[in-house]
Amino acid sequence: xxxxxxxxxxxxxxxxxxxxxxxxxxxxxxxxxxxxxxxxxxxxxxxxxxxxxxxxxxxxxxxxxxxxxxxxxxxxxxxxxxxxxxxxxxxxxxxxxxxxxxxxxxxxxxxxxxxxxxxxxxxxxxxxxxxxxxxxxxxxxxxxxxxxxxxxxxxxxxxxxxxxxxxxxxxxxxxxxxxxxxxxxxxxxxxxxxxxxxxxxxxxxxxxxxxxxxxxxxxxxxxxxxxxxxxxxxxxxxxxxxxxxxxxxxxxxxxxxxxxxxxxxxxxxxxxxxxxxxxxxxxxxxxxxxxxxxxxxxxxxxxxxxxxxxxxxxxxxxxxxxxxxxxxxxxxxxxxxxxxxxxxxxxxxxxxxxxxxxxxxxxxxxxxxxxxxxxxxxxxxxxxxxxxxxxxxxxxxxxxxxxxxxxxxxx
Amino acid sequence: xxxxxxxxxxxxxxxxxxxxxxxxxxxxxxxxxxxxxxxxxxxxxxxxxxxxxxxxxxxxxxxxxxxxxxxxxxxxxxxxxxxxxxxxxxxxxxxxxxxxxxxxxxxxxxxxxxxxxxxxxxxxxxxxxxxxxxxxxxxxxxxxxxxxxxxxxxxxxxxxxxxxxxxxxxxxxxxxxxxxxxxxxxxxxxxxxxxxxxxxxxxxxxxxxxxxxxxxxxxxxxxxxxxxxxxxxxxxxxxxxxxxxxxxxxxxxxxxxxxxxxxxxxx
Numbered sequence: 157x158x159x160x161x162x163x164x165x166x167x168x169x170x171x172x173x174x175x176x177x178x179x180x181x182x183x184x185x186x187x188x189x190x191x192x193x194x195x196x197x198x199x200x201x202x203x204x205x206x207x208x209x210x211x212x213x214x215x216x217x218x219x220x221x222x223x224x225x226x227x228x229x230x231x232x233x234x235x236x237x238x239x240x241x242x243x244x245x246x247x248x249x250x251x252x253x254x255x256x257x258x259x260x261x262x263x264x265x266x267x268x269x270x271x272x273x274x275x276x277x278x279x280x281x282x283x284x285x286x287x288x289x290x291x292x293x294x295x296x297x298x299x300x301x302x303x304x305x306x307x308x309x310x311x312x313x314x315x316x317x318x319x320x321x322x323x324x325x326x327x328x329x330x331x332x333x334x335x336x337x338x339x340x341x342x343x344x345x346x347x348x349x350x351x352x353x354x355x356x357x358x359x360x361x362x363x364x365x366x367x368x369x370x371x372x373x374x375x376x377x378x379x380x381x382x383x384x385x386x387x388x389x390x391x392x393x394x395x396x397x398x399x400x401x402x403x404x405x406x407x408x409x410x411x412x413x414x415x416x417x418x419x420x421x422x423x424x425x426x427x428x429x430x431x432x433x434x435x436x437x438x439x440x441x442x443x444x445x446x447x448x449x450x451x452x453x454x455x456x457x458x459x460x461x462x463x464x465x466x467x468x469x470x471x472x473x474x475x476x477x478x479x480x481x482x483x484x485x486x487x488x489x490x491x492x493x494x495x496x497x498x499x500x501x502x503x504x505x506x507x508x509x510x511x512x513x514x515x516x517x518x519x520x521x522x523x524x525x526x527x528x529x530x531x532x533x534x535x536x537x538x539x540x541x542x543x544x545x546x547x548x549x550x551x552x553x554x555x556x557x558x559x560x561x562x563x564x565x566x567x
Numbered sequence: 568x569x570x571x572x573x574x575x576x577x578x579x580x581x582x583x584x585x586x587x588x589x590x591x592x593x594x595x596x597x598x599x600x601x602x603x604x605x606x607x608x609x610x611x612x613x614x615x616x617x618x619x620x621x622x623x624x625x626x627x628x629x630x631x632x633x634x635x636x637x638x639x640x641x642x643x644x645x646x647x648x649x650x651x652x653x654x655x656x657x658x659x660x661x662x663x664x665x666x667x668x669x670x671x672x673x674x675x676x677x678x679x680x681x682x683x684x685x686x687x688x689x690x691x692x693x694x695x696x697x698x699x700x701x702x703x704x705x706x707x708x709x710x711x712x713x714x715x716x717x718x719x720x721x722x723x724x725x726x727x728x729x730x731x732x733x734x735x736x737x738x739x740x741x742x743x744x745x746x747x748x749x750x751x752x753x754x755x756x757x758x759x760x761x762x763x764x765x766x767x768x769x770x771x772x773x774x775x776x777x778x779x780x781x782x783x784x785x786x787x788x789x790x791x792x793x794x795x796x797x798x799x800x801x802x803x804x805x806x807x808x809x810x811x812x813x814x815x816x817x818x819x820x821x822x823x824x825x826x827x828x829x830x831x832x833x834x
Contacts, residue, residue, distance in 0.1 A: 387613065388613065388614050388615070389613075389614045389615045389731040392615060392725045392729055392731060393723070393725070393731065395725070396723075396725045402725070402726040402727070403726070405725055405726040405729070406726040406727050406728050409617075409726065409728050409729055410728070413613065413617075416617055417728070508727070508728065510617070510728070545756070545767055545769040545771065545812070546771070546811070546812055546813065546814045547642070547752070547756075547771055547812065547813050547814070547816075548813070548814045548815040548816070549638055549642055549815050549816060550759075550760060550815075551646065551757075551758075551759035551760055552646070552756040552757060552758055552759060552760075552767075553758050553760050553761075554756065554758035554761070554765055554766075554767030554769070559755075559765070559766050559767055559768055560765075561693055561694070561765070561766040562693070562694045562763060562764055562765060562766065563688070563691035563692065563693060563694065563699060563757040563764040563765070563766050564691060564692060564693070564694050564764070565690060565691060566689075566690060566691060566692055
């Protein structure tokens with residue numbers, strides 16, 4: 157992080173122009189890795205896939221999420237072609253900012269991690285008579301060209317985990333961004349900032365994330381970044397003492413010892429899968445064109461859900477009117493069990509499965525002893541047991557089985 | 568025989584000193600390692616278990632102190648050049664443990680020990696000057712079931728898949744079982760009841776089964792994630808009626824304390 161700031165400071169000095177430098181002084185350089193335009197990873201897949209299809213050209217360049225510096229924060233826009241769908245201003249100052257949006261009221265807050273590489277987002281929103289909606293999320297770069305946004309939505313009896321992955325757009329795509337989005341920070345600086353930001357989280361990062369957000373978000377963070385850490389007993393005790401959710405610890409252990417465990421996560425259908433990837437996928441879904449779409453493509457806890465119904469949890473277009481979501485729904489039953497048990501493997505976003513799976517001679521009770529070879533001036537028994545010999549407190553008794561030898565008192 | 572005593576004591580002292588080494592290493596190691604180094608070095612094997620142990624297997628070498636005072640002991644030490652310390656037995660014990668809870672183990676153990684010495688008749692020699700010599704041995708097999716209570720939890724479970732053995736776990740326990748003994752004297756004996764003092768050669772044996780009770784206390788010291796060093800002291804109560812070769816004696820007292828040092832493996 158220190159290197160990062162030095163780099164940025166040097167860039168400021170070398171770039172010259174006092175007016176421009178003055179403008180940059182107000183920019184929170186921690187935003188630098190995010191500056192520029194991004195495309196939802198799955199839309200990028202759709203773009204490639206639809207290249208062979210006919211009549212699907214409209215999907216090309218469908219949406220862009222662009223981030224531009226704005227004062228001490230950023231302005232994030234989501235656009236579809238030339239139509240702007242969303243515009244948000246975000247200041248990561250750790251302060252609650254009030255939200256008034258259509259029928260919704262509430263607050264949102266953004267905080268930086270200690271190294272400035274990850275952004276924590278928290279919000280609480282009350283929309284009409286719907287249950288209070290609480291969002292807790294995390295954004296980070298896991299590579300210089302890949303941005304992961306994870307949000308956990310808690311809405312009464314419904315819980316949902318949203319994982320979005322964006323890729324930095326190609327140069328020609330970026331050329332299509334709005335003309336007024338010129339960045340004050342150069343592309344080389346942004347690339348350098350992205351390289352410095354894109355680090356696999358370490359234990360301290362995970363512990364910090366656990367303090368800032370929910371265990372399900374941390375699970376998703378681990379699934380998306382797959383850190384393989386050195387977990388020894390000291391580290392485990394440290395995690396436990398810090399109160400880290402046991403489901404998160406199990407996942408850390410499994411990821412650190414992949415030869416011992418298989419890790420699976422829920423997909424949007426509720427099934428367990430070890431494959432990565434969430435979201436729409438490449439299948440037709442009517443909600444693609446609904447009010448959900450701006451929400452679907454927009455990171456960092458965009459709050460718009462539509463005014464009349466919750467498109468995630470009841471979708472009249474979906475077959476049978478059942479629950480439908482491009483994201484992972486964690487059922488109320490699972491969630492309540494999570495609350496009650498603290499952590500139950502397989503009740504959250506992930507589950508971990510272990511990989512399968514003197515004797516000098518043998519004598520009978522009345523046998524005859526045999527001993528020979530004694531040297532020196534001693535001699536021991538050489539005859540068999542004849543029977544009737546005993547020992548008693550008064551002394552040994554040989555019955556009638558004497559050897560013919562006689563003893564004499566010692567001198 | 569006598570030289571074994573200080574050897575056992577030395578072994579015990581070394582064992583008792585081990586915890587300091589075990590404790591000292593992680594502490595000093597931690598202070599010199601940076602967090603980054605800690606996380607980048609991938610160990611070949613974790614220092615914890617993937618789950619609570621479901622079975623323990625123990626193997627101990629042991630030293631059994633001399634027989635408690637009994638008339639058979641008094642008799643043979645009076646008649647023969649034997650001393651009480653000659654009945655300090657050496658042996659080993661094998662045990663299987665099934666953890667019942669974080670502190671309680673059920674233990675099934677098989678112990679074998681044997682003591683013996685050669686001797687001469689204290690009062691007589693042969694008329695031609697030869698010594699009258701015998702061998703005396705006592706062998707015991709002890710089959711016991713016990714409950715072993717750890718005074719602190721044996722380990723710490725973290726999550727569902729990790730279990731970390733505690734560095735040092737003192738424990739106490741008790742149980743009972745069956746003991747088989749075999750007391751044997753082989754060699755030449757003087758028939759002191761005969762005025763002519765004839766010498767006879769024979770093998771005098773007393774053996775059989777009896778019940779026993781025992782209490783014990785010890786300490787397990789973590790060496791590796793599944794290897795514990797065990798130091799233990801145990802007292803066994805048992806006595807058995809002497810066989811027909813030994814007439815008029817009180818039951819042989821097989822009671823006595825023993826100390827043991829060994830290992831315990833966690834599975």
